[in-house]
Amino acid sequence: MSTINVLIVEDEPLIAEDIAQAMEKNDFAVSAIVYSKEDAIEQLNTNLPDIVLLDINLSGEMSGIEIAEKINTVYNIPFIFITSYSDKLTLEKAKHTEPSGYIVKPFNEAGLYSTLEIALYNHAQKNKRKFPELALNKINQHLNSPVSEREFSLLQLIYDGKTNKQIADTMFISTNTVKKHINNTYLKLDTSSRATSIARLRELMLL
Amino acid sequence: MSTINVLIVEDEPLIAEDIAQAMEKNDFAVSAIVYSKEDAIEQLNTNLPDIVLLDINLSGEMSGIEIAEKINTVYNIPFIFITSYSDKLTLEKAKHTEPSGYIVKPFNEAGLYSTLEIALYNHAQKNKRKFPELALNKINQHLNSPVSEREFSLLQLIYDGKTNKQIADTMFISTNTVKKHINNTYLKLDTSSRATSIARLRELMLL
DNA sequence: CGAAAAACTACCCAAAAGGGTAATACCGGG
């Protein structure tokens, strides 16, 4: 396995250096140490690391949280907070960013290393989990009026982005029939377009 | 929200007591303190807690790992390791159980509390991750022409089944603009309808 | 600052999708 690149976002140079040393001692590569939100984003764009160690408070502001949100929505890498603050407010905000870990200073090196390893592993696992396939009974379970098998196979084709024409062709029926069936499912699913139906199906699979 | 029940699995009474006190100080309820694998499983069966704090080494054996595996396959609750061992072998075994956290003794109370909170939150979010959320960079990674952030937020709304009108309203732009943006993304995604785009996005997230 | 990229808007036309009604055919259970 190639070396893991770690981005450190920490505005206190001494602590940053501490963290960096701990990293290198454990065979991680520090891709950069940055002190501000802007620099962090710059780094993410130009030199995407495998994982980020994030201080929450950067020069008095809680901009670490914003970076975390960005990492969640734009980049797809794990991150760990390393901070001195563990008050309810900070923690509340932090947890909504779904961090892989939250380490309160003073940290111990072994704990940091362990948390890193686990964050990387869990993140790798998370990506392997696939989008579940649609299951008829799972869906009907939550509907007042159940979808028939025929209708279900139509829904699966819609779910895969097929047009009415394509559906008609693969199922050897007329597009009129397709439209009729689809309309029926809209009533059952309480939707009114294929896109909303897809979203609904996803939702029903989670209940 | 009702109080959170924590099961502590730790064979050193002094440390167990330490942990228990830290828990109660932070308004968690300690449902039980057990010293062996057998007792732990007994507790899980009769009095399922919301989360488990797990020592790995119980009376010289690494049976904490076995408990973790059991929690993963049978019970569906988060758990955190609290241990003195952070050697490669132990960590290697531990991470395969996909723990929510790994705390190395001596732990600090704030760190423990934070990790608990985040483990509970992330676990609650877990079924939402069953269908991974869309991530811009993940998607762009596989496109010749990248989708912009603005376009991405439009795509997310389409993914959620919104109509052009709804998208225009939530983004405070005209439907003409919406249509334009969507058309642009069709070029980039190599699709030609919202439903096919949704399917494509799902596919891109898996690559 | 100035060029380039991204965002926004409009308009037109065509294609696809959605809503409603109606009618025929098939199949299984009372």
Next chain:
DNA sequence: CCCGGTATTACCCTTTTGGGTAGTTTTTCG
């Protein structure tokens, strides 16, 4: 055998989408 539910098809009309072109404003960045 008849009934009810599902499946099938057709037709009509409306709304939503998609495709292409063209232009202005904003942002971004060298």
